[in-house]
Amino acid sequence: MRTMQNVFMTLSVLCMAIPAMAQSTAAADTHASMVAIAAGISMAIASGLCGLGQGRAVASSTEALARNPGARPGIFLFLVLGLAFIESLALFTFAIILFKVK
């Protein structure tokens, strides 16, 4: 277990090292690929955290629905609204990437 951890840590460091070394040789070429990597990572962070937030919202609304099925319309309204607001945060990231990355 310990050795596997070390191997993966070394590999991940090497992953960082390869673009860093390539940067000195062809700076203009790596710029475009760096932008693509940054876009991918920012979208991954945004959608991952958006998923966590939506998961919490859906979990608690399902629980509330199980406790009190009569409150369905009210819970549904706030669930959809909340999901739309949480989702729009990830979509803002998407829109920034779309408009700013050439």
Added chain:
Amino acid sequence: MPFQHFLAQLLNLVFAGPADWLLNAIGRPPLNPAAPIDGTFTMELIAFFILLLFFVIVRISLNVERPGAAQQLAEMAEEFVTGQTEPIIGEKYGLYLGFLTALILFVLVNNLLGLLPDVDTPTASPVVPLGLALITFVYYHLQGLRWNKASYIKQFLGPLWWIAPLMLPIEIISHLARILSLTIRLFANMFASDLLILIFFSLFPLILPLPFIGLHLAVSLIQAYVFMLLASIYIGQAVAHEH
């Protein structure tokens, strides 16, 4: 040639002159004077005519004893919008039923047009949601002024008088941000869903894109609902009396 560009060319044959004149009159000359009307606008126009046809059919076939299929559909839409907006706006909901029903149906038809093969979703271009968001913005401010008269400004000033200089800029920015968030939400959702279908279609063009077309359908319904819901919340806040 994509279907919508073909239709846009047909429109340009007839209406290129007046459209050029209009664009020049407001100081934004078209990039291509021979073809000022693009595919997005054409599809929007088609959505408009579909809805117009639907409402005309409903009006002609209106019948109390034996309601037809179109009337059932219209009543379903009306009941849905009423059920959603009455708890939010309150007793004045009847005044805004027309606007909100038109809004949800227009967004819905525009979203669903993207399901047709060879057609880009009109709402996946930022100008269509921007237009709808601007209409909503102007409309709810007008309704707020109509019901609260001069005291509408109190909604922007916060609860205490000495906090007003701080609250006014914050409120103005948050109201303007509503335009941005309405626009980006609808545009980015539909664009992402179009893009997703395209990507999976280019991976393997058989069967594989089908679930994502289903997803597009679900997203269309939910985004139309959310757009209508947010518009009704803004109207409800604007027309509410502060006691």
